[in-house]
Amino acid sequence: MAENWKITLRVFRQKENQPSHFDDFQMDVNPDEYVLDAVERAWAFHDRTICFRHACHHSTCGACGMRVNGVEKLTCITSIRDVTHNGAILKVEPLRNFPVVSDLVVDMGVFYRKMETVNARAVLPVTEAEIENPPSKWDPDDSQYIRLSDCLECGLCISACPVAATTPEYLGPAPLAAAQDQGLKRKPELLAIVDGEDGVWRCHSAFECTAVCPSFVDPARRIMNLRTQVVDMRWRKLFGKA
Protein backbone atom coordinates (compact mmCIF):
# COMPACT_ATOMS: atom_id res chain seq x y z
CA MET A 1 0.00 0.00 0.00
CA ALA A 2 1.26 3.45 -0.90
CA GLU A 3 2.60 5.55 1.95
CA ASN A 4 0.48 8.57 2.87
CA TRP A 5 1.78 11.91 4.15
CA LYS A 6 -0.16 14.94 5.22
CA ILE A 7 1.62 18.11 4.10
CA THR A 8 0.91 21.81 3.81
CA LEU A 9 1.69 23.10 0.36
CA ARG A 10 2.58 26.78 0.75
CA VAL A 11 2.36 28.56 -2.60
CA PHE A 12 3.75 32.01 -3.42
CA ARG A 13 1.00 34.15 -4.90
CA GLN A 14 1.24 37.46 -6.69
CA LYS A 15 -1.13 38.85 -9.27
CA GLU A 16 -0.97 42.10 -11.13
CA ASN A 17 -0.88 45.19 -8.91
CA GLN A 18 -1.35 43.13 -5.77
CA PRO A 19 1.09 42.55 -2.93
CA SER A 20 2.52 39.06 -2.69
CA HIS A 21 1.42 36.51 -0.10
CA PHE A 22 1.43 32.77 0.48
CA ASP A 23 -1.59 30.44 0.27
CA ASP A 24 -1.62 27.19 2.24
CA PHE A 25 -3.21 24.01 0.94
CA GLN A 26 -3.53 20.95 3.20
CA MET A 27 -3.26 17.74 1.24
CA ASP A 28 -2.58 14.03 1.43
CA VAL A 29 0.29 12.93 -0.78
CA ASN A 30 2.31 9.89 -1.57
CA PRO A 31 5.86 11.00 -0.64
CA ASP A 32 7.18 9.37 -3.79
CA GLU A 33 5.12 11.75 -5.91
CA TYR A 34 6.84 14.80 -7.26
CA VAL A 35 6.52 18.39 -6.09
CA LEU A 36 4.89 19.31 -9.40
CA ASP A 37 2.17 16.72 -8.67
CA ALA A 38 1.35 18.53 -5.43
CA VAL A 39 1.19 21.91 -7.19
CA GLU A 40 -1.05 20.44 -9.87
CA ARG A 41 -3.30 18.94 -7.20
CA ALA A 42 -3.62 22.32 -5.48
CA TRP A 43 -4.55 23.84 -8.85
CA ALA A 44 -6.99 21.03 -9.79
CA PHE A 45 -8.82 20.63 -6.48
CA HIS A 46 -8.30 23.83 -4.52
CA ASP A 47 -7.59 26.93 -6.59
CA ARG A 48 -7.75 27.16 -10.36
CA THR A 49 -6.15 30.60 -10.35
CA ILE A 50 -2.69 29.29 -9.40
CA CYS A 51 -0.31 30.04 -12.30
CA PHE A 52 2.63 27.74 -12.92
CA ARG A 53 4.55 26.42 -15.91
CA HIS A 54 4.92 22.78 -16.81
CA ALA A 55 4.96 20.63 -19.90
CA CYS A 56 6.91 17.39 -20.28
CA HIS A 57 6.93 16.05 -16.69
CA HIS A 58 10.24 14.27 -17.32
CA SER A 59 12.97 16.93 -17.10
CA THR A 60 13.27 17.66 -20.80
CA CYS A 61 11.45 20.97 -21.23
CA GLY A 62 12.85 22.78 -18.18
CA ALA A 63 9.57 24.66 -17.67
CA CYS A 64 8.75 23.72 -14.07
CA GLY A 65 11.76 25.22 -12.30
CA MET A 66 10.80 26.70 -8.92
CA ARG A 67 12.29 27.25 -5.51
CA VAL A 68 11.25 24.42 -3.21
CA ASN A 69 11.79 25.17 0.47
CA GLY A 70 14.28 27.83 -0.60
CA VAL A 71 16.30 25.75 -3.05
CA GLU A 72 16.04 25.74 -6.84
CA LYS A 73 14.55 22.50 -8.12
CA LEU A 74 13.06 21.09 -11.28
CA THR A 75 9.76 20.14 -9.65
CA CYS A 76 8.85 17.33 -12.07
CA ILE A 77 11.78 15.22 -10.90
CA THR A 78 11.98 16.33 -7.25
CA SER A 79 10.21 13.81 -5.06
CA ILE A 80 8.30 15.17 -2.08
CA ARG A 81 10.20 12.77 0.18
CA ASP A 82 13.49 14.46 -0.73
CA VAL A 83 12.44 17.97 0.29
CA THR A 84 10.07 17.68 3.25
CA HIS A 85 8.65 15.21 5.75
CA ASN A 86 5.29 14.02 6.98
CA GLY A 87 3.30 16.83 8.62
CA ALA A 88 5.65 19.53 7.39
CA ILE A 89 5.45 22.47 5.00
CA LEU A 90 6.36 22.30 1.34
CA LYS A 91 6.97 25.86 0.21
CA VAL A 92 7.11 26.65 -3.49
CA GLU A 93 8.23 30.03 -4.81
CA PRO A 94 9.11 31.43 -8.24
CA LEU A 95 12.72 31.48 -9.40
CA ARG A 96 14.86 34.38 -8.19
CA ASN A 97 16.38 37.01 -10.46
CA PHE A 98 13.50 36.94 -12.94
CA PRO A 99 10.46 39.23 -12.97
CA VAL A 100 7.34 37.45 -11.73
CA VAL A 101 4.54 37.35 -14.30
CA SER A 102 2.01 35.65 -12.04
CA ASP A 103 2.42 33.42 -8.97
CA LEU A 104 5.08 30.84 -9.88
CA VAL A 105 5.55 31.97 -13.47
CA VAL A 106 8.54 34.19 -14.25
CA ASP A 107 9.50 36.09 -17.39
CA MET A 108 12.59 34.37 -18.76
CA GLY A 109 12.86 36.56 -21.86
CA VAL A 110 16.14 38.23 -20.87
CA PHE A 111 17.70 34.83 -20.15
CA TYR A 112 16.62 33.39 -23.50
CA ARG A 113 18.03 36.43 -25.29
CA LYS A 114 21.37 35.90 -23.54
CA MET A 115 21.31 32.27 -24.71
CA GLU A 116 20.74 33.56 -28.24
CA THR A 117 23.61 36.03 -27.86
CA VAL A 118 26.02 33.12 -27.50
CA ASN A 119 24.18 31.07 -30.16
CA ALA A 120 23.47 28.30 -27.66
CA ARG A 121 22.99 24.99 -29.40
CA ALA A 122 19.73 23.11 -28.89
CA VAL A 123 21.25 20.05 -30.56
CA LEU A 124 24.83 19.09 -31.29
CA PRO A 125 26.66 16.30 -33.11
CA VAL A 126 27.07 13.34 -30.81
CA THR A 127 30.81 13.42 -31.53
CA GLU A 128 31.05 16.83 -29.82
CA ALA A 129 28.94 15.95 -26.79
CA GLU A 130 30.34 15.29 -23.35
CA ILE A 131 29.12 11.76 -22.79
CA GLU A 132 29.98 9.01 -20.39
CA ASN A 133 32.37 6.42 -21.77
CA PRO A 134 32.87 7.89 -25.24
CA PRO A 135 34.49 5.58 -27.79
CA SER A 136 38.25 5.86 -28.03
CA LYS A 137 37.82 6.92 -31.65
CA TRP A 138 34.71 8.20 -33.40
CA ASP A 139 33.81 6.90 -36.84
CA PRO A 140 33.68 9.84 -39.32
CA ASP A 141 30.08 8.94 -40.12
CA ASP A 142 29.08 9.34 -36.47
CA SER A 143 29.09 13.12 -36.79
CA GLN A 144 25.80 12.91 -38.69
CA TYR A 145 24.10 11.81 -35.48
CA ILE A 146 22.86 14.57 -33.26
CA ARG A 147 21.62 14.73 -29.70
CA LEU A 148 19.88 17.30 -27.54
CA SER A 149 22.08 19.69 -25.63
CA ASP A 150 22.27 18.86 -21.92
CA CYS A 151 21.12 22.34 -20.93
CA LEU A 152 17.32 22.48 -20.49
CA GLU A 153 17.34 26.30 -20.25
CA CYS A 154 15.37 25.93 -17.02
CA GLY A 155 17.02 28.98 -15.44
CA LEU A 156 17.76 27.32 -12.08
CA CYS A 157 21.43 28.32 -12.34
CA ILE A 158 20.53 31.99 -12.88
CA SER A 159 18.19 31.87 -9.90
CA ALA A 160 20.81 30.32 -7.61
CA CYS A 161 23.74 32.51 -8.70
CA PRO A 162 24.51 35.23 -6.12
CA VAL A 163 26.25 37.35 -8.76
CA ALA A 164 23.25 37.18 -11.11
CA ALA A 165 21.18 38.61 -8.23
CA THR A 166 23.17 41.82 -8.20
CA THR A 167 24.32 42.24 -11.80
CA PRO A 168 21.54 42.26 -14.43
CA GLU A 169 24.13 42.55 -17.22
CA TYR A 170 25.99 39.39 -16.19
CA LEU A 171 25.62 36.74 -18.91
CA GLY A 172 25.13 34.07 -16.25
CA PRO A 173 26.03 30.40 -15.87
CA ALA A 174 23.90 28.77 -18.60
CA PRO A 175 24.90 31.19 -21.41
CA LEU A 176 28.57 30.93 -20.45
CA ALA A 177 28.29 27.13 -20.35
CA ALA A 178 26.68 27.27 -23.79
CA ALA A 179 29.65 29.30 -25.06
CA GLN A 180 32.08 26.78 -23.57
CA ASP A 181 30.10 23.96 -25.18
CA GLN A 182 30.89 25.40 -28.61
CA GLY A 183 34.52 26.19 -27.84
CA LEU A 184 36.34 29.44 -28.61
CA LYS A 185 38.62 27.80 -31.16
CA ARG A 186 35.63 26.66 -33.15
CA LYS A 187 33.67 29.89 -32.57
CA PRO A 188 36.26 32.67 -32.05
CA GLU A 189 33.54 35.31 -32.43
CA LEU A 190 32.32 34.31 -28.95
CA LEU A 191 35.52 35.67 -27.40
CA ALA A 192 34.29 39.27 -27.60
CA ILE A 193 31.06 38.27 -25.84
CA VAL A 194 32.46 36.20 -22.98
CA ASP A 195 35.75 38.02 -22.35
CA GLY A 196 34.43 41.04 -20.50
CA GLU A 197 33.40 42.32 -17.11
CA ASP A 198 29.90 40.86 -17.56
CA GLY A 199 31.19 37.64 -19.05
CA VAL A 200 33.40 34.92 -17.77
CA TRP A 201 35.30 37.14 -15.30
CA ARG A 202 32.16 38.21 -13.42
CA CYS A 203 31.75 34.72 -11.92
CA HIS A 204 32.88 34.66 -8.29
CA SER A 205 33.13 30.89 -7.85
CA ALA A 206 30.09 30.28 -5.65
CA PHE A 207 29.41 27.04 -7.57
CA GLU A 208 25.70 27.34 -6.76
CA CYS A 209 24.87 26.90 -10.46
CA THR A 210 26.43 23.46 -10.51
CA ALA A 211 24.80 22.55 -7.19
CA VAL A 212 21.27 23.16 -8.52
CA CYS A 213 21.69 22.13 -12.18
CA PRO A 214 19.26 19.24 -12.79
CA SER A 215 20.91 18.15 -16.00
CA PHE A 216 24.59 17.67 -15.14
CA VAL A 217 25.67 20.59 -17.31
CA ASP A 218 28.04 21.58 -14.50
CA PRO A 219 28.10 25.26 -15.48
CA ALA A 220 30.77 26.22 -12.92
CA ARG A 221 33.26 23.74 -14.35
CA ARG A 222 32.48 24.98 -17.84
CA ILE A 223 32.98 28.61 -16.79
CA MET A 224 36.39 27.74 -15.33
CA ASN A 225 37.26 25.91 -18.54
CA LEU A 226 36.06 28.86 -20.59
CA ARG A 227 38.44 31.09 -18.63
CA THR A 228 41.38 28.94 -19.65
CA GLN A 229 40.14 29.09 -23.25
CA VAL A 230 39.95 32.89 -23.04
CA VAL A 231 43.47 33.14 -21.61
CA ASP A 232 44.73 30.76 -24.31
CA MET A 233 43.13 32.89 -27.03
CA ARG A 234 44.61 36.07 -25.54
CA TRP A 235 48.10 34.56 -25.51
CA ARG A 236 47.68 33.46 -29.09
CA LYS A 237 46.57 36.95 -30.08
CA LEU A 238 49.49 38.49 -28.18
CA PHE A 239 51.98 36.34 -30.03
CA GLY A 240 50.18 36.51 -33.36
CA LYS A 241 49.20 32.85 -33.42
CA ALA A 242 45.43 33.41 -33.61
Add this chain to the structure above:
Amino acid sequence: MDQSRHQPSAGKFWSWFIPVGRQAGGWAFALNRVTAIGLTFYLFLHLAALSLLAQGPGSYDKFLALTENPIIKFGEWAVVAAVFLHGLNGIRIILTSFGIAVTRQKQLFYSFMVIAVLIILIFTIRMY
Protein backbone atom coordinates in the same frame (compact mmCIF):
# COMPACT_ATOMS: atom_id res chain seq x y z
CA MET B 1 3.04 45.07 -11.16
CA ASP B 2 5.97 46.16 -9.07
CA GLN B 3 8.50 43.54 -10.11
CA SER B 4 11.54 45.34 -8.75
CA ARG B 5 11.98 42.93 -5.85
CA HIS B 6 12.20 39.99 -8.22
CA GLN B 7 14.74 41.53 -10.58
CA PRO B 8 18.51 41.58 -10.22
CA SER B 9 19.91 44.80 -8.80
CA ALA B 10 23.06 45.95 -7.03
CA GLY B 11 20.98 46.71 -3.95
CA LYS B 12 20.41 43.01 -3.44
CA PHE B 13 23.98 42.47 -2.23
CA TRP B 14 22.57 41.61 1.19
CA SER B 15 21.30 38.34 -0.32
CA TRP B 16 24.96 37.25 -0.58
CA PHE B 17 25.07 36.83 3.17
CA ILE B 18 21.96 34.67 3.60
CA PRO B 19 23.18 31.09 3.94
CA VAL B 20 19.70 29.49 3.80
CA GLY B 21 19.33 27.26 0.76
CA ARG B 22 23.00 27.70 -0.16
CA GLN B 23 25.61 24.98 -0.38
CA ALA B 24 29.34 24.78 0.33
CA GLY B 25 30.31 27.04 -2.60
CA GLY B 26 27.72 29.61 -1.57
CA TRP B 27 28.91 29.59 2.03
CA ALA B 28 32.47 30.06 0.80
CA PHE B 29 31.28 32.97 -1.36
CA ALA B 30 29.55 34.60 1.64
CA LEU B 31 32.53 33.95 3.93
CA ASN B 32 34.89 35.59 1.46
CA ARG B 33 32.75 38.70 1.30
CA VAL B 34 32.30 39.03 5.06
CA THR B 35 36.04 38.59 5.70
CA ALA B 36 36.90 40.96 2.84
CA ILE B 37 34.69 43.70 4.31
CA GLY B 38 36.26 43.12 7.73
CA LEU B 39 39.80 43.25 6.38
CA THR B 40 39.08 46.42 4.38
CA PHE B 41 37.70 48.05 7.52
CA TYR B 42 40.82 46.93 9.39
CA LEU B 43 43.09 48.40 6.68
CA PHE B 44 41.63 51.88 7.23
CA LEU B 45 41.83 51.44 11.00
CA HIS B 46 45.46 50.34 10.65
CA LEU B 47 46.33 53.38 8.53
CA ALA B 48 44.58 55.66 11.02
CA ALA B 49 46.59 54.10 13.86
CA LEU B 50 49.85 54.48 11.96
CA SER B 51 49.06 58.12 11.27
CA LEU B 52 49.31 58.69 15.04
CA LEU B 53 53.08 58.28 14.63
CA ALA B 54 53.08 61.67 12.95
CA GLN B 55 51.85 63.15 16.24
CA GLY B 56 54.85 61.81 18.10
CA PRO B 57 55.69 58.69 20.12
CA GLY B 58 53.48 59.76 23.02
CA SER B 59 50.20 59.52 21.16
CA TYR B 60 51.22 56.22 19.52
CA ASP B 61 52.15 54.70 22.89
CA LYS B 62 48.80 55.86 24.22
CA PHE B 63 47.12 54.02 21.37
CA LEU B 64 49.20 50.88 21.97
CA ALA B 65 48.03 50.82 25.57
CA LEU B 66 44.52 50.41 24.18
CA THR B 67 45.46 47.04 22.69
CA GLU B 68 45.20 45.51 26.16
CA ASN B 69 41.49 46.29 26.08
CA PRO B 70 39.62 42.94 25.65
CA ILE B 71 37.47 44.32 22.82
CA ILE B 72 40.52 45.51 20.86
CA LYS B 73 42.20 42.18 21.58
CA PHE B 74 39.19 40.35 20.19
CA GLY B 75 39.39 42.63 17.15
CA GLU B 76 43.02 41.60 16.63
CA TRP B 77 42.02 37.96 16.90
CA ALA B 78 39.23 38.54 14.35
CA VAL B 79 41.71 40.12 11.91
CA VAL B 80 44.02 37.11 12.10
CA ALA B 81 41.05 34.73 11.70
CA ALA B 82 39.79 36.72 8.69
CA VAL B 83 43.24 36.70 7.05
CA PHE B 84 43.47 32.91 7.16
CA LEU B 85 39.85 32.25 6.24
CA HIS B 86 39.98 34.73 3.35
CA GLY B 87 43.47 33.80 2.19
CA LEU B 88 42.95 30.04 2.14
CA ASN B 89 39.52 30.43 0.54
CA GLY B 90 41.24 32.62 -2.05
CA ILE B 91 43.70 29.84 -2.84
CA ARG B 92 40.72 27.55 -3.52
CA ILE B 93 39.36 30.14 -5.96
CA ILE B 94 42.74 30.54 -7.68
CA LEU B 95 43.14 26.78 -8.07
CA THR B 96 39.64 26.25 -9.47
CA SER B 97 40.01 29.27 -11.75
CA PHE B 98 43.03 27.56 -13.27
CA GLY B 99 40.99 24.41 -13.75
CA ILE B 100 42.55 22.57 -10.81
CA ALA B 101 40.20 20.43 -8.68
CA VAL B 102 37.11 22.18 -10.08
CA THR B 103 34.96 19.12 -9.49
CA ARG B 104 36.42 18.77 -6.00
CA GLN B 105 35.89 22.37 -4.91
CA LYS B 106 33.72 21.36 -1.92
CA GLN B 107 36.41 19.06 -0.54
CA LEU B 108 38.98 21.76 -1.27
CA PHE B 109 36.90 24.30 0.68
CA TYR B 110 36.41 21.99 3.66
CA SER B 111 40.12 21.06 3.70
CA PHE B 112 41.26 24.68 3.62
CA MET B 113 38.76 25.62 6.32
CA VAL B 114 40.06 22.83 8.56
CA ILE B 115 43.59 24.20 8.07
CA ALA B 116 42.36 27.73 8.79
CA VAL B 117 40.57 26.66 11.98
CA LEU B 118 43.67 24.80 13.20
CA ILE B 119 45.87 27.86 12.62
CA ILE B 120 43.30 30.09 14.32
CA LEU B 121 43.17 27.70 17.30
CA ILE B 122 46.96 27.75 17.66
CA PHE B 123 46.94 31.54 17.43
CA THR B 124 44.13 31.76 20.02
CA ILE B 125 46.06 29.58 22.46
CA ARG B 126 49.21 31.65 22.02
CA MET B 127 47.34 34.94 22.23
CA TYR B 128 45.37 34.20 25.40
